[in-house]
Amino acid sequence: MSAPLIEATGLSKTFTSRGVFKRGRAVQAVRQVDVALAGGEAVGVVGESGSGKSTLGRLMLGLLPATEGTVRFDGRTLDKIPRAEWRTLRRRMQIVFQDPYGSLDPRRRVGAQIADGLAIHGLVPAGEQGRRVGELLTMVGLDPLQAKRFPHEFSGGQRQRVGIARALATSPDFLVADEPVSSLDVSIQAQILQLLGELRRDLKLALLFISHDLPVVRHLCDRVVVMYLGRVMEEGPAERVFAEPAHPYTRALISATPRLDPGKRTKRILLPGDPPSPSDPPSGCVFRTRCAHAIEACAGAVPALRAFGEARRVACIRAEEIA
Amino acid sequence: MKRLWLPGGFVAAILLIALLAPLLDLPNPIRQDIARRLSGPIPGSPLGRDEFGRDVLSRLIWGARTSLGVAFASALIAGAIGTMIGLVGGWFRGIGELLTVRLVDVILCFPPILLALLVVTLLGPGAATLILVLSVLYVPGFARVAYAEVLSARSNDYVEAVRALGAPTGRILLRTVLPNIAGPVLVQFSLAVAAAVVVESGLSFLGLGVVPPAPSWGLMIRGARATMEQAPLMLLWPCAALTLTILAMNLLCDALRDWVDPRTPARRPRLRLVDRLLPGLLPPAEPKPETVLDVSGLTVEIETPLGAIKPVEDVSLSVRAGETVALVGESGSGKSLTATAVMGLLPPAARPAAGAAWFGDRDLLRLSEPELRRLRGGAVAMVFQDPMSSLNPVHRAGDQVAEAIRAHQEVSVADAKARALDLFRRVGIADPERRLNAYPHELSGGMRQRVMIAMALANRPRLLIADEPTTALDVTVQAQILDLLAELKRETGTALIFITHSLAVVAEIADRVTVMYAGQVVEQGPVAQVFGTPLHPYTRALLGAVHESDAAPVGIPGVVPQPHAFPTGCRFAPRCAHAIAACSAAPPPLEEAAEGRLVRCIRWTDLAGAKAA
Ligand SMILES: Nc1ncnc2c1ncn2[C@@H]1O[C@H](COP(=O)(O)OP(=O)(O)OP(=O)(O)O)[C@@H](O)[C@H]1O
Ligand code: SF4
Ligand code: SF4
Ligand SMILES: [Mg+2]
Numbered sequence: 055m056s057a058p059l060i061e062a063t064g065l066s067k068t069f070t071s072r073g074v075f076k077r078g079r080a081v082q083a084v085r086q087v088d089v090a091l092a093g094g095e096a097v098g099v100v101g102e103s104g105s106g107k108s109t110l111g112r113l114m115l116g117l118l119p120a121t122e123g124t125v126r127f128d129g130r131t132l133d134k135i136p137r138a139e140w141r142t143l144r145r146r147m148q149i150v151f152q153d154p155y156g157s158l159d160p161r162r163r164v165g166a167q168i169a170d171g172l173a174i175h176g177l178v179p180a181g182e183q184g185r186r187v188g189e190l191l192t193m194v195g196l197d198p199l200q201a202k203r204f205p206h207e208f209s210g211g212q213r214q215r216v217g218i219a220r221a222l223a224t225s226p227d228f229l230v231a232d233e234p235v236s237s238l239d240v241s242i243q244a245q246i247l248q249l250l251g252e253l254r255r256d257l258k259l260a261l262l263f264i265s266h267d268l269p270v271v272r273h274l275c276d277r278v279v280v281m282y283l284g285r286v287m288e289e290g291p292a293e294r295v296f297a298e299p300a301h302p303y304t305r306a307l308i309s310a311t312p313r314l315d316p317g318k319r320t321k322r323i324l325l326p327g328d329p330p331s332p333s334d335p336p337s338g339c340v341f342r343t344r345c346a347h348a349i350e351a352c353a354g355a356v357p358a359l360r361a362f363g364e365a366r367r368v369a370c371i372r373a374e375e376i377a
Numbered sequence: 378m379k380r381l382w383l384p385g386g387f388v389a390a391i392l393l394i395a396l397l398a399p400l401l402d403l404p405n406p407i408r409q410d411i412a413r414r415l416s417g418p419i420p421g422s423p424l425g426r427d428e429f430g431r432d433v434l435s436r437l438i439w440g441a442r443t444s445l446g447v448a449f450a451s452a453l454i455a456g457a458i459g460t461m462i463g464l465v466g467g468w469f470r471g472i473g474e475l476l477t478v479r480l481v482d483v484i485l486c487f488p489p490i491l492l493a494l495l496v497v498t499l500l501g502p503g504a505a506t507l508i509l510v511l512s513v514l515y516v517p518g519f520a521r522v523a524y525a526e527v528l529s530a531r532s533n534d535y536v537e538a539v540r541a542l543g544a545p546t547g548r549i550l551l552r553t554v555l556p557n558i559a560g561p562v563l564v565q566f567s568l569a570v571a572a573a574v575v576v577e578s579g580l581s582f583l584g585l586g587v588v589p590p591a592p593s594w595g596l597m598i599r600g601a602r603a604t605m606e607q608a609p610l611m612l613l614w615p616c617a618a619l620t621l622t623i624l625a626m627n628l629l630c631d632a633l634r635d636w637v638d639p640r641t642p643a644r645r646p647r648l649r650l651v652d653r654l655l656p657g658l659l660p661p662a663e664p665k666p667e668t669v670l671d672v673s674g675l676t677v678e679i680e681t682p683l684g685a686i687k688p689v690e691d692v693s694l695s696v697r698a699g700e701t702v703a704l705v706g707e708s709g710s711g712k713s714l715t716a717t718a719v720m721g722l723l724p725p726a727a728r729p730a731a732g733a734a735w736f737g738d739r740d741l742l743r744l745s746e747p748e749l750r751r752l753r754g755g756a757v758a759m760v761f762q763d764p765m766s767s768l769n770p771v772h773r774a775g776d777q778v779a780e781a782i783r784a785h786q787e788v789s790v791a792d793a794k795a796r797a798l799d800l801f802r803r804v805g806i807a808d809p810e811r812r813l814n815a816y817p818h819e820l821s822g823g824m825r826q827r828v829m830i831a832m833a834l835a836n837r838p839r840l841l842i843a844d845e846p847t848t849a850l851d852v853t854v855q856a857q858i859l860d861l862l863a864e865l866k867r868e869t870g871t872a873l874i875f876i877t878h879s880l881a882v883v884a885e886i887a888d889r890v891t892v893m894y895a896g897q898v899v900e901q902g903p904v905a906q907v908f909g910t911p912l913h914p915y916t917r918a919l920l921g922a923v924h925e926s927d928a929a930p931v932g933i934p935g936v937v938p939q940p941h942a943f944p945t946g947c948r949f950a951p952r953c954a955h956a957i958a959a960c961s962a963a964p965p966p967l968e969e970a971a972e973g974r975l976v977r978c979i980r981w982t983d984l985a986g987a988k989a990a
Contacts, residue, residue, distance in 0.1 A: 102851040103822075117541060144543025157534035161556045167535075170552075171542045209936045210708070220538065239707040239878055244922040245932030266851060269924035310856035312881035314908060314925045324860065325853045327807050328821045 057129075058090035059260045060114060060147075060228050064123035065089075067109050079333040083109040085284040086123070088359075089262075093227060096254055096261040098271030098292060100307070101281035104332055107264045110281070111230040114262060115147050116140075127228070145175045148221035152233035154213035158205040164216045165191075165201025171223035190219040194249060211242035218249065222257070229254075230262045235270065247274055268311050272296050280304050283332055283340040286359055290366030300368040300377060302345045339370070347372055384628035391622055395441040403435040407590040415608045424614055427597070428604050429590075437614055440592040445622070447504055447587075448573035451511030456566050458512070459519020460558075464550050466520065467527025478524045481517045489514050489576065497585045507577055507586050514576075515569045522565045526558035533557075560634040567630030571623040578619060594619055668735075669840050669872035670719070671695040675732035675742075677714050677723065679940075686940035687730070689714050690896045691967075694874075698839070701866060701873040703887035703904070705880060707919075709937045711896040712876045716842050718742065720759055721749040736840065755785040758833035760826070762845035767829060768817040774828045775801070775813025778835055785836045800831040804861055823854035830861065837869060844876045859886050880923055884908055889973075892916050895938055895948040898967060902974035912976040912985060915949045947978070955980055 067084040084106040091097050099107045112118040114125055116132045125132045127143065135143060151157035159167055168190055169183045178186050188198030194215040205213055214234060221229060231250065235243040251274055254261050265271050271278055271292060278292040280301065288301040299305045306323040325344045330336055336343050338353040345352070351371060362368040370376075394401075404421065410430035417425045424433040459481070466478035484492075493510045500506045530536060531554065539553050574594070580586035581595030582602075589596055594615040601611035677689035689711040696702040704712045717723050719734045719741055734741040736757065741749070753759075761767045769777060778800060779793035788796070794813070801809035804827040817825055826846060833841055843862070847855040863886055866873050875887060883890050883904060890907050892900040892915065900913040911917040918933045935952040944950055946961035953960070959979060967977045978984075 102853060115541060117537065141543045141545075144541065147541075149538065149541045151534040151538065153534055157538055159535040159553055159557065162553075170539060170544065174542055174544050174548065211936065217538070220542075224542065240880070240922040240930075241707055241919060241933035242936070243932070244924075244930040245934075247930070248932060267924075268852075273924055273929060306853060310852045312852075312855070312859075312879065312885045314881050314884045314920065314923055316884065316905075322856055322860070324857055328823060328854075 057092070058126075059093045059128060061090040061126045062110075062114055062123065063088055063126070065110070065113055065120055065125065066122035067106075067113055067118065068121045081333045082284050082335060083332060084113065087279075087281075087284075087286055089114070089279060091228070091260040091262060093260050094254065094258040095277070096263055096275040098275035098278040099262065099264045099281060100266060100268055100271055100278060102266060102307075102329060104283075104329065105281040106284040106332075107266075107281055108232050111149070111232050111262055111264050114228075115149055115230055116143075117149075141175070145171070145177075145224040146226050147228040148224060148226040148230070150214075150217050150221050150229065150231045150234045152236055154210045154217060154237065155205075157217050158213055160205055163202055163204055164208070168201070168216065168220045168223050171220065175224055177224065186223075187219075190223055191216075193222065193253075194219045195245070209242075211238055211245060214238060214242075214246055215249070218246075218253075222253065225257070226259070228260045228262070230264070232264045233266070234263075236265065236267065243270070250274065268296065268308060280307070283329065283335050285340055285356075286367075286369060287341065288362075288366075288368045288370075289359070290362075294363075294366065298377070300362050300366065300373045301341075301370050302347050302376065303341050306344075341370075347376055381629075381632045384625045384632060387621075387625040388629050391441060391625070392445065394438055395445055398438050398442055401438070403438060404432040406431060406435040406439040406592045415604060415611070417608075417610075425608070425610065427611055428600050428608075431590075431592075433597075433611065433614055436592040436597060437594075437618055440594045440597055440615065441618065441622075443504060443587055443591060443593040444574055444577055444595070444619075447507050447511065447577045447593075448570045451508045451573050452515060452566055452569040454508070454512040455515035455569060456519050456562065459516040460523045460555075460562055462516065462520040463523025463525075464527055464554065464558075467524045468531065468546070468550060468554070474524075478520050481520045484513060484517050493580055493585055497580075502585055502588050504587055504591075507580060510580075511573045511576060515573070518569065519562065519565055522561050523558055526561050527554055530554050530557045563630050563634050567626045571626050574619060574623060578615075668695045668697050669737075670874070671733075671735040672715075672719060673733055673735075675715060675718060675734065676730045677711075677718050677727055678730035679724075679727040681726070681941065683941045688727075688896050688940040689718065691732070692893070692896075692898055693732075694891045694898070694901065696840070696872040696874055698872050699866060699870040700889070701863075701875055701887045703883040703890045704874060704876045704893060705878065705883050705890055705919075706893035707878060707937050709895075709939075710893040712878075712893055713844055715893075716759070716844050716874065716876055720753060720757065720842065721746070722753075722759075751785075754781055754833075755836045756838055757840045758836070758838040758842070760829050760833050760841070760843040760846045762848050768825060770817050773814050773816055774820065775815075778828065778832050781832045781835045796835070797831070800835060801828075803865075804828075804831045804834070805857065806831075822850055823857065826850060826854075826858055827861070830858070830865075834865060834869075834871075838871055840872045840874070842874045842876070845878070846875075847882065848877070848879075855882075862886065880908070880919060881925070892919070895943055896940060897948060897977060898975065899949065899977045900975065902971075906974060910985075912970055912974070912981045913949075913978050914953050914955050914980075914984065918952075918954075949978075955984060 065084055065087045069081040069083055087110055089097065099110060101107050109118065113120050116125065158164065165187045168187045172178050172183050172186060187201050191198045191201060196212060196215055208216065235246050238246065247270065253259060263271060263275055275292045277290065278295050279286055280288040280303065282303050287303045288295060295304060296308060299308055306325050309320050309323045327344060330343055338355060339357050342348040342352040357369045357371045359367050359369040362373055408431065410426065413426045413430045415426065415428060422432045422434065427433055427436065462477040462481055466474040492514065496510050497506055536549065536553055539549050577586055578595030578598060581593045582599040587593035587596055597615040598612065605612055672695065673693045675689060675692045676687055679686050679688060692715055694702060704715065706712055718729050721741060721744065729742045732742065775794065775797045778797040782788060782793040782796055798809055798813060801812060806812050806824060806827050820828065847858050850858065862873065865871065877883060887904050889902065890904045891898055892913065894915050900907060900916045907916060908920065911920060921931045922933060924930050933952055938944060938948065944961065946963055947965050950956040950960045965977050965979045967975050970976045970981060
């Protein structure tokens with residue numbers, strides 16, 4: 055693999071709620087995560103809600119300061135970059151949001167919002183902006199004439215396309231897509247995923263694709279990172295991880311995914327109870343309170359994310375036994 | 378837009394007259410003429426003369442200049458400073474918040490009159506002093522409104538998106554945040570102007586504001602009060618001017634706020650009584666005894682500004698005891714409206730325009746509200762997508778379930794509680810004794826949905842309608858809930874209608890499926906058959922869009938049409954890969970393709986044949 059475009063090492067984020075009189079409990083949203091993406095590579099991040107996926111995406115964009123660890127983009131460490139240079143870096147990293155309703159400013163025409171990036175970075179002369187916005191709209195499968203419309207005049211899928219056009223306006227190298235299709239119908243999901251796949255190929259985008267929908271990730275991504283309670287449980291080539299999940303959590307996740315074809319249905323592994331609170335995670339393996347294979351040793355030390363087969367890593371001390 | 382004209386015109390007229398006062402041919406407002414003291418309307422003075430014989434109309438107009446000038450100037454200054462303080466405080470939080478919003482809050486501790494007295498004593502009375510006092514008084518109001526709005530606006534993804542674009546803070550604040558907080562700030566502005574006009578009058582009345590003989594509405598009221606017995610009309614004019622101005626300002630700012638927001642919805646039309654009664658006059662179809670619910674020909678009509686629409690048209694489906702029927706389709710296909718029509722929970726502007734929903738020997742569409750209420754939560758229950766909004770946040774979960782039991786059965790509080798505990802155990806809530814006493818916000822999403830299901834099951838319903846009960850949940854929790862529903866159905870023989878947009882979920886739990894598109898049933902039949910050999914092109918396209926097989930999923934081009942723009946012929950024609958001219962000519966009928974299988978497509982036989990060949 056070529057040198058990574060963006061690389062996170064030992065990334066952690068702890069949120070402490072601010073209160074004058076009572077000390078809030080610290081939420082450990084992301085713990086010791088390593089991720090690297092080469093140009094043109096798509097990495098999927100899956101996990102349940104509250105597992106820290108979105109926080110990880112924002113950390114990698116430098117939109118949130120990390121509590122620990124570093125993010126290197128194109129060979130440079132993000133928190134060491136002077137403010138002035140941030141502006142030029144911003145141009146190269148972009149984000150597409152989950153909620154196509156909340157992510158567009160309801161009071162401005164979509165054309166103006168897409169042009170924002172162009173104007174902020176002075177990428178095209180003011181007179182050319184309209185033409186460029188038209189090109190971007192065409193690129194995401196919309197009519198250039200729709201630039202004059204307001205967000206509420208679009209359907210959910212169309213809004214998501216506008217969001218993608220806005221992110222692409224600055225010709226980024228790295229794109230974080232935070233659950234970009236979760237709120238859309240399957241028929242529209244397929245359109246948007248097709249689009250993202252094409253853009254990634256044509257524009258050589260490094261794509262961090264955040265999702266809780268495993269089958270979607272399998273189709274779009276080269277590699278997948280499975281998170282639970284802020285930690286990486288398993289990581290590896292998407293195809294392989296889905297075919298032979300190594301971590302008990304990944305197995306449960308895959309078995310819980312509803313299947314159309316009754317023949318493909320595996321026996322469901324029902325996880326007992328609810329995920330523990332991220333402000334009070336279990337000691338040792340964070341998954342042990344719901345794991346069917348947990349033994350005493352699992353409560354001891356946090357299992358290391360260690361090599362498992364070719365190009366794969368897993369954080370479970372019993373992975374080989376279970377397999 | 379229309380609402381802007383009247384108050385806008387009125388305010389503009391007042392402002393224009395005040396501004397143009399020097400150009401109007403008015404008598405000097407401060408020239409006294411003691412001889413004509415307190416005279417009624419006379420030539421040249423249509424509103425008469427005041428206690429010093431000064432022309433009242435002229436004083437009213439020149440007074441407006443002072444009063445409105447002071448009010449607008451102070452509201453503008455306070456608005457600009459206060460909004461800026463709120464923006465900075467809300468955006469930077471921390472120290473910024475302390476130095477701005479908290480600091481100006483100190484002003485709120487001073488009684489306004491005391492502050493005014495203080496400043497007037499220091500600087501002497503006059504319009505400039507008034508503007509200063511009023512500006513200082515209104516800054517905290519603007520700061521607080523702007524601050525609260527910024528806090529809510531900054532958490533929006535679109536603000537994060539411009540940050541991600543690398544926009545400098547100033548640009549974010551001015552271009553993105555400011556327009557989105559403009560509405561409430563405008564309202565605050567109208568309140569400030571109105572209040573300033575009143576306070577100006579009050580202070581002038583007390584002799585702390587505008588210095589006589591300069592005209593102002595407050596001074597006029599003060600003067601007229603002394604001679605109230607002799608010339609009561611003198612009091613009326615300035616008071617009327619004051620009231621009308623304030624009223625117009627408030628209306629204008631209200632209208633402005635709506636106008637600034639491009640999303641303002643059209644107003645909902647009122648429902649006529651005849652619309653409510655009409656369906657009852659149609660002859661009902663015969664009920665079928667073997668089914669729990671039999672919906673036939675259900676049409677829902679909604680009055681909109683664009684005319685009446687039928688988002689649900691001629692929908693028929695039935696469900697037997699112990700059976701699960703899934704209702705599936707893209708968003709906007711009419712699934713939820715079908716369910717709410719059956720439950721008698723349609724939104725106010727909607728009504729069932731035709732059809733029947735037989736529940737035993739009763740037609741649910743024609744029951745009165747009290748009859749429906751007895752059924753709802755009893756023999757017929759519903760579970761919604763978002764359990765948080767359907768649970769009462771201020772009551773304990775256990776009490777809500779117990780209350781649901783007592784609403785339909787004569788049992789003591791203690792018995793109802795015991796039954797609730799039992800239900801909590803049945804739906805698999807861990808540690809049920811403790812969870813009974815938990816408030817909804819203390820429960821996780823999956824647990825809240827279990828509480829909703831427990832509540833729905835409390836009175837052993839014969840029919841349970843679940844509208845996307847697992848859509849907001851994670852897959853592992855969804856699997857738990859689907860298992861729970863399947864098990865409960867087996868045990869109790871409850872008929873279940875399950876609404877979802879996920880075909881995979883349908884395949885997991887349903888016996889039969891009804892596929893809806895643009896308000897109509899397009900295909901119906903046993904799940905294995907419909908998914909195994911789909912007959913309608915839409916069903917086939919939907920299945921092809923699912924990420925399941927190794928083939929890449931294919932999207933369906935276009936979107937579901939809006940109800941006011943349904944195509945005349947086949948509603949799927951604009952998106953259908955097999956459409957021919959005949960498809961758009963007339964609406965295709967719902968045909969029986971085989972025993973228990975329905976399809977609404979004129980080409981289903983050709984297409985099935987082509988596929989087989
Ligand atoms: N600003 C914040 N302040 C406090 N806690 C936060 C904040 N942002 C996230 N968290 C917490 O961090 C944890 C991980 O959050 P995150 O949103 O990254 O999860 P997620 O996997 O993306 O979830 P979802 O699928 O629901 O979006 C959660 O417990 C969340 O409550
Ligand atoms: S380390 Fe132990 S508890 Fe954790 S996943 Fe592996 S077996 Fe389960
Ligand atoms: S009637 Fe025509 S347009 Fe409609 S689904 Fe059938 S083939 Fe397609
Ligand atoms: Mg998220």
